[in-house]
Amino acid sequence: MTLSNDIPNYDTSLKDYSPLRLEDHGSSITELNYIFMGASEDRRWLVLTFVCLVLALVLPVFGLHGYIKLRWERRMSTNDLVIALAGIFWLVYITCQIAACANGFGAHTAALPREFHYANELPAHNGDVTQALSFWYLTTLLHVLSSATARVAIGLASISRTAFPSRRRLVATNLIVSSTASALFFFLLLFHCSPISAFWSTNRSDVSAKCYTIELRTPWYTFLSISLAADAALSSFAVISLVQRDVGRVRRVAAGVFNAFAAGHVASSAMQIRHVQSLEDYKDLTWSATSFAIYSLIGPSLALVAANLTRIAPVAQQLAMANQLQVQELMPPQQRLRLLRPTFPPLIMLSGRDGEMDEDAALETVVDQGIARLERAAAVAGDGKRVRFA
Secondary structure, three states, rough: OHHHHHHOOOOOOOOOOOOHHHHHHHHHHHHHHHHHHOOOOOHHHHHHHHHHHHHHHHHHOOOOOHHHHHHHHOOOOOOOOOOOHHHHHHHHHHHHHHHHHHOEEOOHHHHHHOOOOOOOOOEEEEOHHHHHHHHOOOHHHHHHHHHHHHHHHHHHHHHOOOOOOHHHHHHHHHHHHHHHHHHHHHHHHHHOEEOOHHHHHOOHHHHHHHEEOOOHHHHHHHHHHHHHHHHHHHHHHHHHHHHHOOOOOHHHHHHHHHHHHHHHHHHHHHHHOOOOOHOOHHHHHHHHHHHHHHHHHHHHHHHHHHHHHHHHHHHHHHHHHHHHHHHHHOOOHHHHOOOOOOOOOOOOOOOOOHHHOHHHHHHHHHHHHHHHHHHHHHHHHHHOOOOOOO
């Protein structure tokens, strides 16, 4: 007996299916066939896969930053507070994206009201258009907020690491322009439907009359282009550090890692620009916007990782330098004198205003440490004894 003998002749297209037709067939094989055909047009699993990937990438870095703050520095600077705010926006953003997928975002809008009926089971709902689009509405708003705050955190880190006034002015202008554009676009996106609930209305034909969906194409292009230019300008500072000859190996590796995340963020912003038109298909928005949603996940996630790395790298370098000094103090005087000079430029985090690095104080500290080591080495050489310093 073949399966074709048990299944009646019917149209297998997804659009012509209805719950009544499924019940009339009364066959579990028919329902399974419908499920498998719908799965080929369902992108929920793809969006959730990228959600899991960005969670696996961001959460360890975010946790490491928190551990360093609690274990070593035990203080919060302005930049740390901005990073924490960006992390909160990002976590809520990811939560809303998961909730949107759980309610049907990624599937065709026409397929969401359908129900599946199984023996001795309650009807299984495929999704809810209202819930899916309401969470997607929040997701787009939080995407703007998380991207803007992560960019501000990276910009503040760039300002605190340089003493050049020209670069400070460039970064400040970058942050002011990009943050202003993000704020304006946030409110434009917030009130582009009147009333706001029209965005997730069940009757999708009313959206064109109550929402400026088509008119949002130019603002989306403008916002993403400004964000792309701002992120590229901030990442250029790390590129300069990477190509300089007098940069140590540790800082070169750190700049290379930062550039990798920055390049990924810029590339994801470019791909978002390519998929802006998919947001205009308001009749099937739950399915058409999935490509844009995937690239939207990548951008702020990589930016948040880069922002956390700007705070982790200096502390890791300081700990490595402190460990090197301890190793040198345990060596004989003859070997110690050959290793007095560090193998990489020092980058010391001091408790200056707002936790910024005071380069003059850092240089003075390095000089004092070098003089102290020379004095101890001379004392050990004069006494002819090995002395262990704490």
